[in-house]
Every structure is written in structure tokens, then in C-alpha cells.
Amino acid sequence: MKDRAIRQIVVVGGGTSGWMTAAALAKLLGGKSRIRVVESDEIGTVGVGEATIPMIQRFNTALEIDQDEFLRETQGTFKLGIEFNDWGRLGESYMHGFGRLGQDLGTLPFDQYWQKMSQAGLAGPLGDYSITQRAAYAGKFMRTASDLPGTPLADIAYAFHFDAGLYARYLRKYSEARGVVRTEGKVLDVTLRSSDGHVDSLLLDNGDRITGDLFIDCSGFRGLLIEQALKTGYEDWSHWLPCDRAMAVPCAKVGDPIPYTKSSAREAGWQWRIPLQHRTGNGHVYCSRFISDDEATAVLLRNLDGEPLAEPRPLKFVTGMRRKAWNKNVIAVGLASGFMEPLESTSIHLIQTMVARIVSFFPDRDFAQADVDEFNDQVRFEYERIRDFLILHYKQTLRDDTPFWRHCRDMEIPEGLQRRMNLYRSHGRITRENNELFSEVSWLQVMDGQGLKATRYHPLVDVVPQAEITEFLGNIREVVGKCLDVMPSHAAFIAEHCRAPSIK
Numbered sequence: 108m109k110d111r112a113i114r115q116i117v118v119v120g121g122g123t124s125g126w127m128t129a130a131a132l133a134k135l136l137g138g139k140s141r142i143r144v145v146e147s148d149e150i151g152t153v154g155v156g157e158a159t160i161p162m163i164q165r166f167n168t169a170l171e172i173d174q175d176e177f178l179r180e181t182q183g184t185f186k187l188g189i190e191f192n193d194w195g196r197l198g199e200s201y202m203h204g205f206g207r208l209g210q211d212l213g214t215l216p217f218d219q220y221w222q223k224m225s226q227a228g229l230a231g232p233l234g235d236y237s238i239t240q241r242a243a244y245a246g247k248f249m250r251t252a253s254d255l256p257g258t259p260l261a262d263i264a265y266a267f268h269f270d271a272g273l274y275a276r277y278l279r280k281y282s283e284a285r286g287v288v289r290t291e292g293k294v295l296d297v298t299l300r301s302s303d304g305h306v307d308s309l310l311l312d313n314g315d316r317i318t319g320d321l322f323i324d325c326s327g328f329r330g331l332l333i334e335q336a337l338k339t340g341y342e343d344w345s346h347w348l349p350c351d352r353a354m355a356v357p358c359a360k361v362g363d364p365i366p367y368t369k370s371s372a373r374e375a376g377w378q379w380r381i382p383l384q385h386r387t388g389n390g391h392v393y394c395s396r397f398i399s400d401d402e403a404t405a406v407l408l409r410n411l412d413g414e415p416l417a418e419p420r421p422l423k424f425v426t427g428m429r430r431k432a433w434n435k436n437v438i439a440v441g442l443a444s445g446f447m448e449p450l451e452s453t454s455i456h457l458i459q460t461m462v463a464r465i466v467s468f469f470p471d472r473d474f475a476q477a478d479v480d481e482f483n484d485q486v487r488f489e490y491e492r493i494r495d496f497l498i499l500h501y502k503q504t505l506r507d508d509t510p511f512w513r514h515c516r517d518m519e520i521p522e523g524l525q526r527r528m529n530l531y532r533s534h535g536r537i538t539r540e541n542n543e544l545f546s547e548v549s550w551l552q553v554m555d556g557q558g559l560k561a562t563r564y565h566p567l568v569d570v571v572p573q574a575e576i577t578e579f580l581g582n583i584r585e586v587v588g589k590c591l592d593v594m595p596s597h598a599a600f601i602a603e604h605c606r607a608p609s610i611k
């Protein structure tokens with residue numbers, strides 16, 4: 108049989124997606140194909156993207172990256188969840204904590220017993236039963252204690268905050284050590300093969316021509332190959348997720364870094380606060396139809412808790428996804444494949460799952476259409492479920508104090524999301540579809556936190572006597588409290604395990 112193996116992979120772009128892709132393929136393909144990254148220092152990267160979700164640990168584990176070293180190199184901190192301020196109602200806050208809530212009792216999940224008691228005014232807020240939420244607010248952190256099975260300490264879900272520029276640099280070093288070749292240069296032109304329209308080669312500004320069998324487009328929003336060359340098309344979701352700009356600025360840190368991201372709603376968008384070891388990342392995501400760039404900058408600067416360390420950096424985007432992430436011999440990863448705003452820190456996760464999928468569906472030079480179609484269907488499923496979860500934050504608000512929030516409250520939403528909200532409102536039921544990213548517990552925390560209340564609970568809850576449920580909830584709250592007592596502070600944990608060298 109003729110050898111149809113992919114011999115040369117060309118990754119266009121050296122931002123977070125380019126170097127994550129190169130690092131993972133260098134490790135996981137076992138040297139089967141040569142890998143080249145083409146990037147242009149002159150064009151630069153988006154450079155934001157500092158908060159993650161727990162699945163990033165799987166990426167690091169697959170690459171055998173030492174977690175402490177990674178945090179030292181990227182000025183990283185730990186993240187136990189996201190606090191949402193003023194989202195459901197002005198003056199109110201809630202947290203989307205990672206991991207489990209409570210424990211199961213009988214045949215139903217924890218939240219159904221909580222629903223009954225909460226509806227009767229006899230339960231505390233959800234956070235009382237969550238080790239990650241309570242540790243976050245107490246400024247504490249430790250990794251999962253596998254020697255304490257059955258306790259909340261055996262199940263601490265966490266992610267990281269890190270400096271995106273340092274992360275790309277770290278992965279570049281990792282990739283080059285594993286044979287990846289970096290080419291500095293600007294791609295000026297893309298040549299397509301006349302026979303089948305596949306990408307044949309790239310022309311660089313120094314006159315070099317780069318050829319390859321498989322091209323990975325990590326060129327950011329511009330989608331140099333997937334869009335500019337192949338005209339794949341983009342599905343615009345800004346009628347559901349109206350924010351289209353961001354202004355980002357780092358500021359000096361004040362005090363120890365807290366182990367969670369803050370997201371604070373503003374009059375026409377929201378502001379993030381991401382604590383790193385050496386500074387704090389901030390950004391204001393907003394909708395340009397409702398606020399000007401100057402006003403948005405002023406809102407951002409007014410709400411910093413340390414001195415700004417740079418000029419605010421403007422970013423423009425259109426929320427949505429590429430019609431096909433994989434088209435001919437080009438696969439788009441990162442911002443080239445689509446963008447949903449960073450409300451739940453999902454972009455880096457989407458890079459990671461795209462790379463995992465590239466490995467699962469790794470092609471030969473025939474590029475079987477069945478593989479391409481399945482790949483694209485899976486990407487769409489993943490994107491659409493995350494999209495609906497994000498829309499929930501905007502749609503389910505009780506705020507009506509500004510035109511932006513009134514617009515969000517009144518907008519049409521995808522039918523699947525409406526069905527989920529109706530299902531929850533009726534009996535507090537939540538269903539998770541196949542492998543969708545966010546679990547029932549995530550949906551629950553956001554629905555409840557945003558002010559969507561269930562009117563009844565699962566009838567089978569009444570099989571368990573109420574006194575037993577009361578005792579059960581009380582026990583969980585007490586055990587979580589005892590676990591907190593043995594956890595070190597987040598700052599002490601970093602100091603002991605992963606303090607970056609420049610931090611005294």
C-alpha cells in the first residue's frame with residue numbers, strides 16, 4: 108500500500124493556541140510527523156486569556172508537565188471558581204465553584220434534597236455545601252488529598268490563573284525541546300492546489316515558501332487559512348451574546364492573590380479580575396451599541412484595585428463559530444475557529460479539546476470526509492452547549508436598570524436553552540447532554556445564582572423523612588467546615604510549592 112502518512116504539519120500562529128497545539132502534537136504523535144510553527148513577532152498575539160477551568164489539568168498531565176514548575180514559570184495561581192457580582196440583581200453575588208456540591212443521599216442527587224429544604228426556607232445557600240466555594244472565600248487552597256477518601260478534601264476541583272504570554276513562552280520551550288521548528292515571518296500569501304483546493308504552500312515576507320500536508324490555523328481572529336484562503340464562513344451569535352469589545356489592563360496587585368476569578372456586571376457588560384502572583388489582570392467586556400470605548404475605559408480604570416501597569420488595550424470580536432473547524436487540509440484552532448467571550452474561561456479549554464480531537468481523528472493525506480464531518484459535528488455540539496450556558500448569564504437576570512440589561516432580559520434565546528430553563532423552573536431538574544462541558548452542578552449554581560428559582564422539587568424526595576434531610580444537610584455543612592480548618596491559605600500554599608522566582 109502507498110504511504111499516505113502526514114509528513115509535515117504546519118501550524119500558523121504562535122499564540123496560546125499555536126504553542127498548545129505544537130506542544131501537544133510533538134508529545135502525542137511520537138515524532139511521526141515533522142512540525143513547524145510559523146509566527147510573526149510583528150503581528151503579535153491577543154495576549155489575554157489568563158483564567159482556565161479544571162480540565163486544563165488533563166492537558167498538563169498528557170504532556171507530563173510538572174504543575175509546580177508550570178505555575179512558577181507562568182506566575183500562576185490556583186482557581187476554585189468564579190464569583191459573579193451584580194449579575195442576577197444589583198448588590199447580589201454568587202459563585203460558580205468547581206467540582207461537586209454536597210453528597211448523594213438515596214436515589215436522587217444532592218441538589219434535589221437541597222431544593223426541598225431551600226424552598227421551605229430551611230437550607231443555606233448552595234455555597235454552604237461546597238468545599239471549593241467556601242475555601243475560595245476563606246482564601247484557602249490545597250490539592251486533592253487522595254489519602255482521605257470519602258471526604259470533601261478528596262475531591263477538590265481546581266484550575267489556574269496564569270500569564271498567557273509566559274504560558275506561550277513556556278510551551279514554546281517545551282515544543283522546541285521536542286523537535287518543533289519555529290519560523291519567524293509574516294505569511295503574505297497562501298497558494299491553493301488547483302486539483303482539490305487544499306492549501307499547498309505559504310509565502311513568507313522574506314520570500315521563503317513553506318509547504319505542508321496538514322495546516323493548523325492558529326492565526327487568531329483573522330483566520331488566515333480557514334477564512335481568508337478557504338472562505339469557510341462564520342456563524343455570528345452576537346444576537347445572543349451581544350458583547351463585542353474588551354478593554355484589558357493589568358494592575359499592581361494589592362494583597363495576596365485570591366483563589367478565584369471575579370466577574371462584576373457593569374452597565375453594558377462586565378469586568379474580570381484575575382489575580383496572578385506578580386500582578387492582577389483586568390478587563391472590561393462590553394457591548395459597543397450601549398457604551399462608547401471611552402466610557403468603557405473609564406469604567407475599567409475606575410474599578411481597578413491597584414495602579415494600572417500599562418495603557419488599556421482594546422480588542423474587538425464577533426461572538427460565534429467558524430462554519431467548519433476542519434475544511435480540506437486545514438484545521439482551525441483557538442480564535443481562528445471561533446470565539447465566545449471569556450465569561451466562563453472556556454477558550455483555552457476549547458483549544459485543548461480541539462487538539463485532543465485532532466489526535467483522535469488524525470488524518471492521512473486522503474483526508475477522509477467521514478472523519479472531517481464527524482470532527483466538525485463534535486466541535487459544533489461543544490460550542491453550542493457552551494454558548495447556551497453563557498447566554499443563561501445574560502438572559503436570566505432580574506436587572507432592568509440599564510438599556511443593555513433590559514435588552515438581555517428581553518432577547519430571544521435558543522430553543523434548547525429555553526427548554527432547560529423551563530425544566531428547572533418546574534421541578535428543579537437539570538439534564539446534561541452527552542459529553543457537554545458544563546455539569547448539572549454548574550448549571551444549578553448559575554441558574555440559582557442568577558435568580559431562576561424552581562417552584563417545586565422532585566416528588567421522590569419525600570420518600571426520605573424531612574428530619575433525615577435536615578440532619579444530612581447539617582452534617583455536610585459541618586464536615587465542609589472541618590475540612591476548611593485543615594487547609595492552608597492560598598498564599599501559604601503557593602509560597603511552599605510554586606512561588607515564582609521574582610516574587611520575594
Ligand code: FAD
Pocket residue numbers: 119120121122123124125145146147148150151152153154155156157158159271292293294295325326327328329331353355390422424440441442443449452453454455456
Ligand atoms: P492569537 O493570540 O491572536 O495568536 C495569533 C498568532 O498568529 C500570533 O502568533 C500571530 O503572530 C500569528 N499570525 C497572525 N497572522 C499571521 C501572519 N500573516 N503571518 C504569521 N503569523 C501570523 N481564554 C481563556 O481560556 N480564558 C480567559 O480568561 C480568556 N480571556 C480572554 C479575554 C479576551 C478579551 C479575549 C479576546 C480572549 C480571551 N481568551 C480567554 C481567549 C484566549 O485569549 C485565546 O483563546 C488564546 O489567546 C488563543 O489565541 P490564539 O492563539 O488563537 O490567537
